[in-house]
Amino acid sequence: MNTQDQAIDTTLRAILRDVLGLDEAQVAGFDGDTGLFGHLPELDSMAVAGLLTELEDRLDIVIEDDDLDGAMLESFGGLLAFATAKSAER
Amino acid sequence: MYARWPCPTPDGGTADEMALVFGARRNARLMVIPPLFDEANRFRHQIIEIAYCLDERGIDSICPDLPGCNESLAPHSAQTLSGWRKAAAAAARHFAATHVLAIRSGCWLAPDSLPGWLYAPAKSGQILRAMLRARTLAAREAGREETAEALLEIGRKQGLGLAGWDLGAGLIAELETSEFEPHERHTVVEQADVGGKPLWLRAENDSDPAQAEALAALIALGIVR
Numbered sequence: 496m497n498t499q500d501q502a503i504d505t506t507l508r509a510i511l512r513d514v515l516g517l518d519e520a521q522v523a524g525f526d527g528d529t530g531l532f533g534h535l536p537e538l539d540s541m542a543v544a545g546l547l548t549e550l551e552d553r554l555d556i557v558i559e560d561d562d563l564d565g566a567m568l569e570s571f572g573g574l575l576a577f578a579t580a581k582s583a584e585r
Numbered sequence: 586m587y588a589r590w591p592c593p594t595p596d597g598g599t600a601d602e603m604a605l606v607f608g609a610r611r612n613a614r615l616m617v618i619p620p621l622f623d624e625a626n627r628f629r630h631q632i633i634e635i636a637y638c639l640d641e642r643g644i645d646s647i648c649p650d651l652p653g654c655n656e657s658l659a660p661h662s663a664q665t666l667s668g669w670r671k672a673a674a675a676a677a678r679h680f681a682a683t684h685v686l687a688i689r690s691g692c693w694l695a696p697d698s699l700p701g702w703l704y705a706p707a708k709s710g711q712i713l714r715a716m717l718r719a720r721t722l723a724a725r726e727a728g729r730e731e732t733a734e735a736l737l738e739i740g741r742k743q744g745l746g747l748a749g750w751d752l753g754a755g756l757i758a759e760l761e762t763s764e765f766e767p768h769e770r771h772t773v774v775e776q777a778d779v780g781g782k783p784l785w786l787r788a789e790n791d792s793d794p795a796q797a798e799a800l801a802a803l804i805a806l807g808i809v810r
Binding site for chain 1: 623708711714715716718719721722723725726732733734748782783786787788789791
């Protein structure tokens with residue numbers, strides 16, 4: 496992972512920690528297959544909306560309605576791949 | 586204790602709203618303007634924690650309900666940012682507040698007549714964007730397709746229900762277009778100054794006494810100066 500990808504990974508974990516109120520150790524243990532939407536009970540549509548808004552804010556990206564699909568929110572790996580691709584568009 | 590205060594109404598009259606008041610007319614009286622919408626619920630407990638910490642430092646806190654918010658009986662759909670600004674200014678006068686603490690989107694309403702603090706001010710547009718997104722995501726879960734742009738189109742004309750809040754057309758327009766710049770009398774406090782995790786983001790309500798202590802200490806220091 497290069498430095499920029501590492502920074503996105505760190506930011507993403509911090510957002511999940513802040514939005515879901517998870518502790519440091521749990522979030523540090525997330526891997527690409529860790530389930531998000533549909534797996535974490537706290538992650539309802541309002542929480543997803545908050546998460547995406549924070550993502551936009553902290554990574555300085557814009558997320559359009561069309562960008563949202565099931566895969567990106569299904570797992571930590573999916574969300575990380577999405578955030579990395581979006582950041583590359585900047 | 587709970588108090589009532591006369592809140593200005595759009596027709597030029599007043600209607601009673603509630604306020605939670607800590608302390609009894611000490612020299613320093615801080616009015617707290619909570620965040621709007623969902624973040625108000627998520628941050629309510631923390632505001633009480635902050636008020637207790639200020640009380641121990643000899644500072645009164647006044648937490649007025651803005652019309653349409655919290656216990657208010659006024660319809661939420663009839664409210665606007667400009668109306669809430671007037672309400673906040675009226676509450677400040679009524680309770681003889683000496684300082685203001687505004688939180689997140691509440692910062693947009695802070696009266697310039699008082700010195701004070703803006704805690705993690707929300708960016709203009711950000712709150713509406715998150716609410717629109719919550720609605721489109723919920724629709725998608727329910728198997729309907731809605732877009733933020735189409736919803737806004739409707740909202741600008743006739744208002745819109747977003748994430749459980751009835752927003753009038755006027756409020757939608759204000760949320761969409763208004764710009765926010767902190768006034769020079771107000772000091773911006775970022776989350777890093779308080780430490781810990783931002784509580785208004787929390788999907789489940791929570792409070793943090795350490796954060797309340799840190800913010801109260803910062804405010805007490807500022808009032809003494």
